[in-house]
Amino acid sequence: MEEARGAAVVIVGGGVTGLSAGWHLAQEGVDVLVIEKGMVGWEASGRNGGGCSHHHSPLFLEEQRLWPMMDELLGYPTEFQPKRIRLAFSDAQMTLYARAMRNAERQGFRTDVLDRDDICELVPLAGDNAVGGYFYHFGGHANPHRTLQGYAWAIEDHGGRIWQRCAVQGFETSGGRVTGVRTDRGIVGCDHVVIAAGPATGALSAMLGQEVPMAAARAEMIVTEPLPLMPYGGVDGNGLYGRQTLRGNLAYGGGPHEWLQAEGEAAPPKPSTPLMGAIGRRVAELFPKAAHARIIRSWAGVIENTPDGRPVIDRLATVENATVATLSSVGFGLSPASGRAIRDLVVDGACGFADISSFRLERFADLEPNWRDLQGWKARAAEEMEAA
Amino acid sequence: MPSADAYDPKSVAGKTVEPSERAQVLVIGAGRAGLTAALAAAQSGLSAVVVDENPVSYATMGEDVPLHYGQGMSAASRNGNAAMEAFVASEPLIEQAFESGVDLRLRTACWGLYSPGPGAAWLPGTVAGLTDGERSWLIGAEHVIVAAGRRDIGLAFPGWDKPGVMGATAARMLAARYGALEPRRVVLLGTTAEALEAALAIQAAGGEVVAVVEQATAPVGPADLVAAVVEGGAELLLGHVVREVLGASVEAALVSAVDVDGRAVGEERRIPCDGVVLGVGAVPVIDLLDALGCATAFQPERGGYAPVVGPDQRTSIRNVFAVGDCAGIWAAKSRDLAVADAEARRAVAAILGDRGGAGVEAAPHAVIPEAPAYDIEAYRLGWVRASVVEARGEPPVCQCEDVTARELVEVRPPRYLGWTQERRNDRSLRALLGEGLPHPDQVKRLTRAGMGPCQGRRCREQVACLLALQSGERLANVPLASHRAPVRPIPLASAGQLPEAPAQAEHWDSWFGMHAQWTPFWETPARYTVATGRGSGPVASE
């Protein structure tokens, strides 16, 4: 076991946010150490839909710019595939899905509106039940597992370090600075700390005197056996997100999430449930020609969310040298860009390529203290569970 | 101002899961242990529903579900009615169960078990997902007894994916229960009690066991069983492995002696045969239990990963019990049905106790496994080293996804990606693992080994052995690759028949359905409060 040698930048959390930040820093020669309590990408980062189409975000342009280069930049395959098709099965869906078109157009990206004939041609597994759809000439999807490991290996290729199975328990501070990170392997000195610990970011930032308000929820996905590849794997809609993988499997999710009680040190439990059926039905509607395809797995992941569902990438006000980063439930796709923004905050003190003022913690200054209750983001109480 | 006691309408709150039927006791598996439990439950006045996927169709057998049939079934098993008759006739307790009013449903598979608990607080109690091949539905159960039996460890060598290479449990099932074992002259690998029992069943059904090939220098199973199989005409080849299977389907096995390191030495010998039976190890079928979240542990005395059960066969989930082979496999249990019977009766007695009943069913003594007669870790590692690692050529370890041992330990991206850029460092298993223990799920995610439709049934133990060999760790320390529902592949259209609460359909969204989340950044307000920022009206997450 490696001794607790310090690092210039210690990153707490080996999910996609921490790893991307670590990679951006390491490739500039910054001495980084990522500390992950479990295995890299074991939580939400390795359980998500792989979607990379976040046209509402100030990081969108950078997300779109970097993804097509990621295989090359990392040196490992991410399975990134550009573009996205979204099918609507009601007029209401068609109307709501137009927002992406408007948002993207404003930022210089094209969208085609699809009729039934177009859909037939572009989506071989579709039927004639869609009312219409969109072909977004932006966005895309990648394989989370491969991408996460790619970030981790690339960090090591650039001389950065990753400790797995090591939990950060607290911080050492002195003179308004974080001087070290307390772990079960001892204290690790640092010049700067990045907290990118997913749902645990809230509790860890609170230890430094400024809590990022957060709640955690569980959501589910299913995957089928492989089917012949469609020309574009990034087909979703009908209340689902997901993709056909390059192996041919249909991997989709959607539907209700379950708010969780704040957990202690242990990795949060994340069972899957019979929601599988309801997701399956919607996948069969999306792809009537795949209705026979068999579901071979379902799984769940635990997702981080801030009160408004928007990211926090900011320096803490309480200490000089701590950066917090959470992408609030859409962090996979944005990761190439979020890591760069974090790097900028750590090294330059401000993000140099995008206006991320909407990610500041300050926006919660007036937040109601009982915001979780007000939003109904409540776990079912334990007593109720017992009684049921 | 939103009310502080309302739940988020986009969450699972209020989206009740309604099972379409309910049982006091659900028994999964109608083998000896499951039937004994169901009969005991019925005799004690409990209503029991028993499901078993068998006799599965010929097509399903062809996919190696639930056992590694390896296309070794004869045409006899194509006839569904005949298969059903043979299956029922070969287990007298089935008839007895029907007569005793047990609600026994054959050809009904259980693909998932779910219980309320942390992370799934909204489930209405324990439910099981069932399918009869056409329909899927949910059954609620107050108590569940899992009696899912055993399956065979796969073992790669060149040609092990050819028709006629099959598991010992599968071969025994075909010979003894269906009368439908196609191969007539087989070579058996392994000398475990379970392998030898399969050999005897094959011999009893008129088949010939030409050779018993054992990598170890002495048989590991009971001596009297070895003697009986040899008596029946089998040649015992100790310190040997199968190097290759010849023919489009099995025509002959090439065997050779191995040295202590598992390397082939000396002349190869060609043994004509039409089947190769893998008897290297039988393991408890724990897919449902593990996916449910029951504690499991590597327990050599129980044949490997098995549920952690108390003296009442109770798992870590209070109303869920494991009996028969799925609770542990050891030689004495494999040879004496009374052991599984006792487990079944203990479980039913415990259920009666839980229900506050007087315990009509007198509980037999708790069943304690005997100490293992051999070191199963060393034995299994020995086989994988000699057969898989030292294989000539590169046979697939994972047949579904076509992943070889080398690709696995080098954590290579799947071939279909055509990834040739082997840029900087060596990206071996070591690099992946750092100083930690290998986790098969990591390797699965990156290589796809174990990710196919057979859900790892044929490769998971081999993968664990390869990780142990490569990392120098004990096999017992290699974590269990996770099981996930559905443990049987279920068509989208069939899964889609599960009922859905109207509130779920009404509020369905791809993601959290938050207005504020999707407000484009150029429109976001400087401050967020619930009162001002939450938004209302229709929304689709992006």
Ligand SMILES: Cc1cc2nc3c(=O)[nH]c(=O)nc-3n(C[C@H](O)[C@H](O)[C@H](O)COP(=O)(O)OP(=O)(O)OC[C@H]3O[C@@H](n4cnc5c(N)ncnc54)[C@H](O)[C@@H]3O)c2cc1C
């Ligand atoms: C089912 C599902 C589908 C999704 N679909 C998409 C999608 O299509 N597109 C998209 O962009 N996003 C999607 N997401 C969201 C996305 O996965 C997350 O936003 C993202 O992975 C968050 O990454 P993270 O690194 O911030 O957090 P995490 O992945 O949660 O990583 C945080 C890490 O910190 C570690 N940690 C916590 N506490 C400590 C400690 N004290 N010490 C050390 N380590 C600690 C944890 O173990 C964890 O590994 C989906 C998520 C799920 C679950």
